[in-house]
Amino acid sequence: MSFLYDRVALIGLGLIAGSMALAMREQGLAREIVGHARSADTRATALEIGLVDRVFETAAEAVEGADLVVLAVPVGAMAAVAEEIAPRLKPGVTVTDVGSVKQAVVTEVLPHLPEGVHFIPGHPLAGTEHSGPRAGFATLFRNRWWLFTPPEGADEQAVSRLESLVQAMGAKTERMDAAHHDLVLAVTSHTPHLIAYTMVGVADHLKRVTESEVVQYSAAGFRDFTRIAASDPTMWRDVFLQNKDAVLDILGRFTEELFVLQRAIRMGDGQHLFDYFTRTRAIRRGIIEAGQDTSAPDFGRSQPGGENAKS
Numbered sequence: 001m002s003f004l005y006d007r008v009a010l011i012g013l014g015l016i017a018g019s020m021a022l023a024m025r026e027q028g029l030a031r032e033i034v035g036h037a038r039s040a041d042t043r044a045t046a047l048e049i050g051l052v053d054r055v056f057e058t059a060a061e062a063v064e065g066a067d068l069v070v071l072a073v074p075v076g077a078m079a080a081v082a083e084e085i086a087p088r089l090k091p092g093v094t095v096t097d098v099g100s101v102k103q104a105v106v107t108e109v110l111p112h113l114p115e116g117v118h119f120i121p122g123h124p125l126a127g128t129e130h131s132g133p134r135a136g137f138a139t140l141f142r143n144r145w146w147l148f149t150p151p152e153g154a155d156e157q158a159v160s161r162l163e164s165l166v167q168a169m170g171a172k173t174e175r176m177d178a179a180h181h182d183l184v185l186a187v188t189s190h191t192p193h194l195i196a197y198t199m200v201g202v203a204d205h206l207k208r209v210t211e212s213e214v215v216q217y218s219a220a221g222f223r224d225f226t227r228i229a230a231s232d233p234t235m236w237r238d239v240f241l242q243n244k245d246a247v248l249d250i251l252g253r254f255t256e257e258l259f260v261l262q263r264a265i266r267m268g269d270g271q272h273l274f275d276y277f278t279r280t281r282a283i284r285r286g287i288i289e290a291g292q293d294t295s296a297p298d299f300g301r302s303q304p305g306g307e308n309a310k311s
């Protein structure tokens with residue numbers, strides 16, 4: 001059997017790494033999959049359910065002899081992990097990540113990696129609000145974008161090989177500059193997550209309704225906010241700290257738009273509201289036409305992993 005990689009090392013064994021392992025097994029893309037997680041329980045679970053062939057107590061042990069190393073840890077932890085594994089990486093290995101921020105990853109990881117290692121930062125635009133090794137499923141990446149931000153001078157063969165891997169797992173690939181990636185994701189993911197956290201926080205402050213009406217009578221909009229706000233707090237803390245410039249820029253633009261709508265409501269300017277909502281409605285239609293969602297009324301809420309809550 002022909003494998004794309006002989007040995008893949010997954011550093012971090014949560015939703016994304018677990019889904020990668022299952023997809024690679026389903027498609028026969030790696031001869032051996034090994035892994036590491038800080039938690040002994042996570043390591044035991046990953047081995048028990050067949051995500052990995054072997055687990056290691058340290059990241060350094062896990063990467064030894066690997067052809068592909070995937071950093072699936074919070075962005076804030078990547079520099080320390082890169083420093084730990086660097087002495088054990090074999091020449092010619094490809095190192096990638098799945099973090100939602102790319103400029104910070106390049107700045108903090110690349111200096112630790114020795115010559116002869118191909119560093120190709122990546123970001124799968126897929127996920128759910130669930131976490132842990134049992135949350136993964138093989139179809140998570142199907143028809144989702146996987147963005148790569150290879151640094152200048154990256155080995156073309158190594159990049160193409162990694163793209164072939166994720167395409168075989170069902171993803172669509174695109175390359176872009178790291179700074180551009182971070183700005184795009186600040187619009188499409190990071191700031192919307194911050195707004196969701198804020199709206200749920202507002203409800204939490206209204207103690208007299210939070211414990212009854214808000215929960216019992218949650219309409220679709222608030223339910224979606226709570227689903228997004230249930231995402232891993234460590235990951236999102238790191239995302240906002242590591243991509244703060246782009247997020248603050250987009251948050252400022254959002255605030256300006258919000259003030260305009262606030263004034264239109266106060267002044268009873270129904271035409272402005274109608275025109276604004278008509279323009280923004282077209283964005284939703286564009287997302288559906290691009291195949292990144294469906295118009296089904298309950299899309300993603302009746303099955304695990306249906307809608308993207310991590311990107």
